[in-house]
Amino acid sequence: MQSARGRRFRSRSLLRVSPPSARIDLTGQTAIVTGGTRGIGRAIAVALVQAGCDVTVCGRAQPDDLPDGVRFEAVDVRDPEAAAAFVDKVAARHGGLDILVNNAGGSPESDAATASPRFAEAIVRLNLLGPLYMAQAAHRHMAGRGGGSIVNIASVAGARPAPGTAVYGAAKAGLLNLTQSLAQEWGRAGIRVNALIVGLMQTETAEATYGSAEAQAAVGQSIPLGRMGRGQDIADAVLYLCSPLAAYVSGARLQVDGGGERPYFLDLVKGAEG
16 A cells, blocks of 8 residues: 555656656747847747747847857847848748747836827837737748747736836737737638736846845735746747647737736735734
8 A cells, every 4th residue: 555655755756747848849840039139038039949949039139149049130120121021031041930929028117197209109119019010021921831820928017007107008908909810810821829918027127127136025925826927937838829739729818927916905905904
């Protein structure tokens, strides 16, 4: 008869699984990751390389270093002609395009009442129009070869109020709608379009957003899974959406947020009762 200790050991060992990048095989596929030189984008690019993809990343400035197996092109995705030329170049080099990850985005804080028209337009161009231009360019190549996968990196800011980054939140909300609209329009061509709603993340710029390491730890403890997200969490979700495991998944909004942010009113109620 097996002891309780033996059963517990066996259960724990069954939970030890390899990371998705080691289990999902995308060998021979060609992928583009915008904004793939650092942070979440870099983690996504590395995971795709580990899964067997030929990966090209883009940004506006040459990075100091690149992960092994990743190519770089200097591109401003906000420029539709530059975006199209970049996609055409990658597709020509590899004989097609299978995966597009629209990761480039972001915004500094800005009060909505005083945000200039120039600022607002720049944020919308980067976070909404850039992904549209890249997707349009990718569509020409994917539709011609039977399909492909487009993953848009959205944010919780697009799914709930975003005070202090209202323009960014509105652009990300638009990206979520764009995802579902493209999934409807392009499904017959075999192109799957999905979005990740990314939660609070610990990247190299986390200190500027969330404060000190102690403050970040406190933020992490407020999340149901007890920590902030990491680049690998998003990369693993991208691998799933690009793999045959998600062959019938399109137009989805997959939340990768550790269970979501705790509603602030609960703490207020608790404080009032105490």
